[in-house]
Amino acid sequence: MFDPVIAPSGTLLGLLQRGRGDGTLHALAAPRPEALAALNHCVVHDPRHDWQVENRSLYYARLYLDLHGSLEEIERHLCDAEDHLDTAETRTGLALAVLGHLAAYGRGDALALLRRYAANGANWEWALDELALRDDDAGLRALAAPVLARFPATPEGDAELATAVRDAFEPRPWRLWAEDPRESVGARIRAAREAGSFDRWQRQLRPTGPRPGWSVRAVLDWADEGLERGTARHVPAARCLAAVAGPEDLTDIVLAARLGTDGARSAALHYLADAQEPVVLDLVEEAVTGGSRAVADAAVAAFERMCGEAAVDRARGWVHRPDALGASAAGVLACRGTAADAPLVLGALRETVRVDGPDAPLLWTLVDGAGRLGIACAAPVLRHVYRETTSSRLRGRAAGALAATDPSFATGFAVECLWDCEETTREVAALHAETGDVRVAERLRRLAADPAEEDEVQSAVRSRLGPDMPMV
Numbered sequence: 406m407f408d409p410v411i412a413p414s415g416t417l418l419g420l421l422q423r424g425r426g427d428g429t430l431h432a433l434a435a436p437r438p439e440a441l442a443a444l445n446h447c448v449v450h451d452p453r454h455d456w457q458v459e460n461r462s463l464y465y466a467r468l469y470l471d472l473h474g475s476l477e478e479i480e481r482h483l484c485d486a487e488d489h490l491d492t493a494e495t496r497t498g499l500a501l502a503v504l505g506h507l508a509a510y511g512r513g514d515a516l517a518l519l520r521r522y523a524a525n526g527a528n529w530e531w532a533l534d535e536l537a538l539r540d541d542d543a544g545l546r547a548l549a550a551p552v553l554a555r556f557p558a559t560p561e562g563d564a565e566l567a568t569a570v571r572d573a574f575e576p577r578p579w580r581l582w583a584e585d586p587r588e589s590v591g592a593r594i595r596a597a598r599e600a601g602s603f604d605r606w607q608r609q610l611r612p613t614g615p616r617p618g619w620s621v622r623a624v625l626d627w628a629d630e631g632l633e634r635g636t637a638r639h640v641p642a643a644r645c646l647a648a649v650a651g652p653e654d655l656t657d658i659v660l661a662a663r664l665g666t667d668g669a670r671s672a673a674l675h676y677l678a679d680a681q682e683p684v685v686l687d688l689v690e691e692a693v694t695g696g697s698r699a700v701a702d703a704a705v706a707a708f709e710r711m712c713g714e715a716a717v718d719r720a721r722g723w724v725h726r727p728d729a730l731g732a733s734a735a736g737v738l739a740c741r742g743t744a745a746d747a748p749l750v751l752g753a754l755r756e757t758v759r760v761d762g763p764d765a766p767l768l769w770t771l772v773d774g775a776g777r778l779g780i781a782c783a784a785p786v787l788r789h790v791y792r793e794t795t796s797s798r799l800r801g802r803a804a805g806a807l808a809a810t811d812p813s814f815a816t817g818f819a820v821e822c823l824w825d826c827e828e829t830t831r832e833v834a835a836l837h838a839e840t841g842d843v844r845v846a847e848r849l850r851r852l853a854a855d856p857a858e859e860d861e862v863q864s865a866v867r868s869r870l871g872p873d874m875p876m877v
Contacts, residue, residue: 411423417439421465421468422452424825425824426822426825426834430821430824433472444469448499449479451495460828461797465499465503466503466510470507476515479503479518482500494528497527501522501531509856519535519536530574533575534573534574567597567598579598619649621649624646624672628642629669637668637671638668638672639668640672642676647680658673659673659682662677662685671699671700674689674692675707678707686711689705693728708734708737709737716737719734720738722734736771736774739770739771740773740774746778747780755786758789769799773805776806777809781810784810787811788807791804797826801825804818804819816839820844820845824848831862849869849870852866
């Protein structure tokens, strides 16, 4: 999937793409055709950089309800001929998830469109999972024939069906279909379930990884073999070393961490870091300075796993390095430093935003660190990250940091956060938003009564609702 093109944060489209609460508030105040056009654009052109962790579906579904929006654009997107040319989940997943929420809110047109797509669409598994949570038994049973028609009654088709049944995220439809009295449905599903179970059992009998009795050398060779095949195994290999290595093996492991081949060297570094061996800090610096890219990355990751005072103290010396180890050191100080490290964390936060922009991966840790250390003078740069980042997860972290550093948060960003796309951000807002604002009181009541809202958010909301704020 190509990186989405995100509009400026000051535009309605840019706000909605980011999932900001102000996006909903501005859409409700904008001309309805303009708001619906921006909303439809977001749903059919997924704006998330990481669709597996960022939330948008409930946010967009609620806005469809508030705007009384039709589903014509979503239907056109799902039924387009491109659906069978570009079958990636990223093309249709967001639209299907939005339809799922709308069906849960009682939109019959959304339920009907999901059924139609599950019968005919390329990403039918996702649609079926949405229906498994929202449809009745009769609606799901009606889909048995069109879904099974996707799998020809051949050995290859039966194998594909067994895989689909085994890997189904929501098993409810398959269980219903297994009870179907028709030979072409019930018997076939039951056979597929048995085949999937047998395949899982066979895989368990053919383990390919380390076995009891392996030596330190065998584990290091296994790590090298994985890297040669393009699979990094140094983290599991380090865990294996912890199980098989004794004090007498320390010299060999240190030698591997200094001079070994890339896979073995990476595994040894991780093992020594987990064991908090003092020598590992020097070895990490050597690996970053003179090792390959794979070893340098593994060394930095190993250092980040260390939680002792020696690692924190070394980070204070490395934080000014202009490389990955310097960035890692700043992250370590943000996570485990003391109040005396606040200037270093603040400097790294400002420099990262200046050089790498508001979406830099390091900002996740630095933003958390600014909040943890209560760095009040970090509020301006945190507000900038909040406004400009295209990651809704990073924006949520910025909101949490602002709650700890910015006295104006309760009457400012916390209010719009009640409409944010991320439930963790709504939870922060529910705990801090100033209830004197009439919008806050009304929104808290709506969130408390919404069956689609997350339990953690509703718990936070109810902690703020007093006897003078009755439920709706």
